Amino acid sequence: MNFSIETFGLDSSLIVDSSLSDQWEALDEYFPYPWTAEGWRDLYQQWDRHLVLHILESQKIIGLVLYGFNSDETAHLYKIVVNPLYRKRGYAGMLLERSIEYLKSKSCKSVFLEVEDTNVAAHKLYLKYHFENLHFARHFYGQNRHAYKMMLSIS
Numbered sequence: 239m240n241f242s243i244e245t246f247g248l249d250s251s252l253i254v255d256s257s258l259s260d261q262w263e264a265l266d267e268y269f270p271y272p273w274t275a276e277g278w279r280d281l282y283q284q285w286d287r288h289l290v291l292h293i294l295e296s297q298k299i300i301g302l303v304l305y306g307f308n309s310d311e312t313a314h315l316y317k318i319v320v321n322p323l324y325r326k327r328g329y330a331g332m333l334l335e336r337s338i339e340y341l342k343s344k345s346c347k348s349v350f351l352e353v354e355d356t357n358v359a360a361h362k363l364y365l366k367y368h369f370e371n372l373h374f375a376r377h378f379y380g381q382n383r384h385a386y387k388m389m390l391s392i393s
């Protein structure tokens with residue numbers, strides 16, 4: 239495997255050029271709930287409250303993980319996605335491991351997320367990396383679309 243991971247965020251002066259943003263937004267199409275262009279614009283304008291790690295293979299971005307910060311000590315994992323052609327090779331796990339290491343180095347104490355109960359791949363991924371089910375939120379994503387709310391303590 240010839241890959242690398244890059245980290246962006248927690249820096250209000252960061253400028254994201256379109257070659258990067260186009261690839262992130264294209265990957266987001268594989269996510270169950272892609273953001274609108276406005277959602278992405280808000281992210282680019284508030285880098286001090288967000289963190290992205292992406293993974294590259296042969297200079298192509300094939301996966302990313304994105305967090306937002308509610309406070310200095312609490313992060314929310316908004317999305318993790320890997321291009322379908324590159325799944326089941328451990329990339330999401332590597333993105334999680336590397337990003338959690340980074341969060342720890344920034345004194346973050348806990349990570350929260352939601353995952354739809356039918357999303358077995360993602361739920362298993364989070365359990366493998368020691369997230370715990372906190373609460374089962376019925377109809378969280380709409381009628382009959384339930385979610386697990388999960389948390390990882392990293393202190």
Ligand SMILES: CC(C)(COP(=O)(O)OP(=O)(O)OC[C@H]1O[C@@H](n2cnc3c(N)ncnc32)[C@H](O)[C@@H]1OP(=O)(O)O)[C@@H](O)C(=O)NCCC(=O)NCCS
Nearest residue numbers: 269318319320325326327328329330331353359360362363
């Ligand atoms: C969830 C997702 C990010 C996993 O990416 P990936 O790179 O294929 O995952 P990895 O290869 O790192 O797998 C790590 C672990 O995740 C779990 N997992 C991943 N894919 C799985 C699948 N299809 N079925 C069951 N478990 C799966 C397993 O526990 C796996 O560990 P194992 O290989 O020891 O069994 C990917 O399927 C994806 O992009 N899905 C669409 C976006 C999405 O739903 N994101 C999460 C929304 S909350």
